[in-house]
Amino acid sequence: MAHLPDGTPLPGKLFIVEGIDGSGKSTQLDILHKWLLGEGYVVVFTEWNSSPVVRATTKRGKNRHLLTPMSFSLIHSADLADRMERQILPALRAGAIVLADRYIYTAFARDAARGVDREWVRRLYRFAVVPTVAFYFRVPLAESLERILTGRPELKYYEAGMDLNLSPDPYESFKLFQARILDEYDRMVDEFGLQVIDATDTLVAQQKQVRAIVEPHLSGVLETEPIAWRDALQHEGLYGRYLGLRQV
Numbered sequence: 001m002a003h004l005p006d007g008t009p010l011p012g013k014l015f016i017v018e019g020i021d022g023s024g025k026s027t028q029l030d031i032l033h034k035w036l037l038g039e040g041y042v043v044v045f046t047e048w049n050s051s052p053v054v055r056a057t058t059k060r061g062k063n064r065h066l067l068t069p070m071s072f073s074l075i076h077s078a079d080l081a082d083r084m085e086r087q088i089l090p091a092l093r094a095g096a097i098v099l100a101d102r103y104i105y106t107a108f109a110r111d112a113a114r115g116v117d118r119e120w121v122r123r124l125y126r127f128a129v130v131p132t133v134a135f136y137f138r139v140p141l142a143e144s145l146e147r148i149l150t151g152r153p154e155l156k157y158y159e160a161g162m163d164l165n166l167s168p169d170p171y172e173s174f175k176l177f178q179a180r181i182l183d184e185y186d187r188m189v190d191e192f193g194l195q196v197i198d199a200t201d202t203l204v205a206q207q208k209q210v211r212a213i214v215e216p217h218l219s220g221v222l223e224t225e226p227i228a229w230r231d232a233l234q235h236e237g238l239y240g241r242y243l244g245l246r247q248v
Contacts, residue, residue: 012092016103019137022144048102069114095222111181139199
């Protein structure tokens, strides 16, 4: 059950995905999203660093290489705070499902990897709703790097962790930065009860595991009105993007 930091329960459900770059978490969340829509649930999707309030500031800071680890932390906190008030809380209070591509654990991992004090970052996000389930897609660093770097022409400055002076080579810097982030995620599994998914498993196997964990939490969630054409197609065994995706 999703609940406020003070323990007050919320009618809706908050499912979030976390993991280093290349873990496949966004793909799995997208499949889950389509399945939930097909099942008739009301679903709201939100993703990291997407608030219009801070987007322009973040872009300008990145383009000019002005962001320090602390300013990065504060900007991302402002991003989540805005989305919390405009998107996440209204949806949860209405009884809907909220799917979040990255959540507070992204900040905990990345900010700590940049040298920001772990406890300070945790206090910074004390306003955040506690999720119903937090999935962590765990993947070995070597496999993650292969997925990300194969055929990639260029890495962005902050994406590669070039602001940390780990290496003058962007690709080497990226590897070292991602290794730090991976270590932080692994530290958080027990601390926050992250639900670990083996991201080296097949896409189908991962999705089956995700759905098996999500399904018990769906009782009482806000649903849309039945749609006659969808019911008719399902009755005939026809499936598609918004018809349940049961074949996955």
